[in-house]
Amino acid sequence: MLAASLAGTLLLAVLDLAGAGRELRRAFEPAALAPRMAREAAALGPLAGVDAGRQAQCETLMLGLLLRMADPELRMWADYDGMAGASRDGRLALRYRRADGSGCQYPARAGARLEAAMGAAAPGRPAGRLPDARPPGRWEDLTRPWTLAVAIHPPQEPGATLTLGMDARSPLSMLGRLTRGELLDLLCYLLIISAMSALTVAVLLVGRIRRTGRAAETWAAGDLALRINDHGGDELSRLSQRFDRMADALGEVIEVKQALAAAQERNRLARDLHDTAKQRAFALGLQLSVLRHLTGGQGEAQEMVQTALQLTSRLQQDLADIIQRFGATTIVEAGLAGTLRDSLELMLSGSGIDWSLRLTPQDEARLCARPDVAGQLLLLTTEAAANVLRHSGASLLEVDFACAGDRACWSVRDNGRGFDPDRGGGTGMGLANMQLRARALPAGELEIRSGPGKGVLVCVTFRMEPGANPDASQEEIPEGKQDEQMGCRT
Structure with missing residues (x-):
């Protein structure tokens, strides 16, 4: 990561030099x-009085005029080229020539x-x-030097000539002319910037990678x-979101496989019970019938x-009841x-x-x-x-569901003979x-109401989980009216 940051920082530095070169051009x-040179020459006045013999x-x-003509571009070019004394190196020059060929130049000698x-x-x-106009990012912006000379006639001296010239290095050639100290300074700067960048990226990424x-x-x-x-919006975030979707899909597949495995196991148990225990019970019944016939009229043995x-x-x-329940259609299959x-x-076929x-x-x-809730209600109803x-001895069985607020009631009612709860008629497995x-x-409660000749009402009240019914009304219902709205009244 540090090496990548170092390479990135170095590339940005080189591209910045290329951008500076384009701005200079x-x-x-x-x-x-040319218009700027004419404007500054007019502001300075006639140069005819300049003594060409006094260098x-x-x-x-010439130096003063050069700075006026080149300012502020001179500073930009010096930063780009890397040397403030470009004129002393003969790469920036200004020449004044009269019509007779006399005049002066600064510096006295420029590069060839x-x-x-x-x-x-x-x-x-x-x-x-x-220099020509090029699209940004071209390789020539880093490797191609350029030379320019522009000449004008000073406004007060139509016969004279004022020439400004510069020889600009390429950004890459500037790197080759750095001293050892300058190279060490640049390397330290790049290392510090790269280390800070790598540390920042590591702090931001490590926590997310660990969470994944x-x-x-x-x-x-x-x-x-x-x-x-x-x-987030980066590649790691998109990869994490794909992992989350994969976990959702795997969870659904596992749930389906578990439901199918449970159904297959129930069917196997039903077949085994039918082929073994039920057949043996039937054989036992036949043996007992034969025994009853053999005992004749002996009272105690007959009983x-x-x-x-x-x-x-x-x-x-x-x-038979157990086999029927094992072999019954599941909630996953039929709701x-x-x-x-x-x-x-x-269960009730043929019972009237x-x-x-x-x-x-x-x-x-x-x-x-909530499959767990639906499964419990199914088993409770069959019981x-x-x-x-x-x-x-009933002739009618009614199963009903009602909900009021966050409370729901599942009721099973019959019109049979009923029983007296005070006499313990409702006990048993x-x-x-x-x-x-x-x-x-969830917060489930069972209530059984009955009386002699009044049938039996089995009412299970429980809490509907938040979010299970997003369209349900949130209006508060008085506690005394909830049972009435849910049908849990005898």
Whole structure:
């Protein structure tokens, strides 16, 4: 990372030099430079009185005029070229020539290339290797030097000639002329800037990379709930967002595979029970029937055999119920309403009990959004229906769902003979199972209401999770009216 930052900083420095070179060329284009030279010459006045024989006086006058003509571009060119004494090196010169050929020049001697260009220049005809307009970023901006000489007639002396010339180095050639000390200073500067850049980038990236690594380790451990949640706009952020989407897809695939595996296991258990335990119970019933016939009229033995036959019949019914539940359609396959209809149809078929289910598609979608809740309601309903089938003598079974505020009620009602709760008529394994399933729901509570001849109402109230029903009204409902709106009244 440090090497990349160093290379980047060096490249930026070179490109900055190229940009400075382009700015210098634009500033010294002949079309802009000639009018400025004429303006400064007019402001200085006639140069006819300059004594060409006194070189010091001439050079001082030319130096002052040069600075006026070149300012502020001279400083920009000096920074670009890297040497403030460019005129002393013969790469920046100003020459004054009268019509008779006399005059003076500063510096007294320029470089050969610049002398040739200044000798060839004439008013209205620049000379030298002229700078041209180029698109930014061209390689020539770094490697191509250029020479320019522009001549004018001073306004007060039409016969005289004033020539300004410069010989500009390329940025890369300037780097080759640096001293060892200047190279060390440049290297230290680049190292410091690169180290600071690398440290800044590392601080910004390391935390995000570590967060991504922790998420990957968590996913490898089997927990796909964690997300990276990097919402930046760079490549690392986009990669993290792809990882989050991958985790979502993997979670959905795993859920489907688990549901299919559970369904396959239930079907296997149902087949095994049907082929083994149920068949043996049937064989046991046949053996007991034969035994009852062999015992004849012996009273005590007959009673024991009859009791054993009744227990065997109950065992066969229990096994049939279990096999039916194992082989029933699952919520994942048919939804809560479809699974309930299949279960009730199979359980109550031929019993003479009419049944109804009131569950809107919207409510079903809300419940199926929580498969654990829907599964508990399904098992609780089949348990209640089995109790109605065995004990109530009812002719009608009603299953209903209602919701008010954040409380929901799932009720199972029958019109059977009922029982007296004060006399313990509602105890048993079935009731215990329903209480356990009710407590497994969010803030779940089970209430059973009944009376002799009044049927039984099984009502499970629980909390609907926030966000499960985004369209539901948030209006507060008085506590005393919630049961009435949810249908949990006898």
